[in-house]
Amino acid sequence: MKEHFAEIIKSVGEDLNRPGLADTPERAAKAFQFLTRGYHQNIDDVVNGALFPSDSDEMIIVKDIELYSMCEHHMLPFIGKAHVAYIPTGHVLGLSKIARIVDMFARRLQIQEQLTLQIANSILDITGASGVGVIIEAKHMCMMMRGVEKQNSTMKTSAMLGSFRSNQATRGEFLSLLR
Structure with missing residues (x-):
């Protein structure tokens, strides 16, 4: 990767x-590896068995x-x-x-759309929850630094699974607790 960054520069x-760029290809390669470290992780290692029995069946929001x-x-x-957010059914994460x-x-x-869905599906799979809701709000440099150059735009995406999709009251509770 270092050699590729050198070619790009x-x-x-x-x-x-020039002195300021002498070690940049190596630093850039290390930074890019850090920024994409998710490719070297898997859900089982990340969760590491931290699924605990619980009688709670009320919404949990982070x-x-x-x-x-x-x-x-x-x-x-x-x-x-x-x-x-998720509604546990016997286990909490x-x-x-x-x-x-x-x-x-x-x-x-x-x-961002895919990221939102990946998070929701993973939490649903791991916990066996009756429902999962994920909302992501983000600013995109590809829209801010280039192209239309709009500094104040924010993209919001949501993924509502299980009871968050089928039950309007559950979805409403989640959205109201975010305010």
């Missing part, structure tokens, strides 16, 4: 021998989970927050695991 007309991802179209960042699941999928090249 040269192709924009820069001189890799709000404002910051996320950093990169769009697959321009390989530019999108930055925002995820709100995740360790609190930090929800944020780790968000991170695992966010640290891959993709679109």
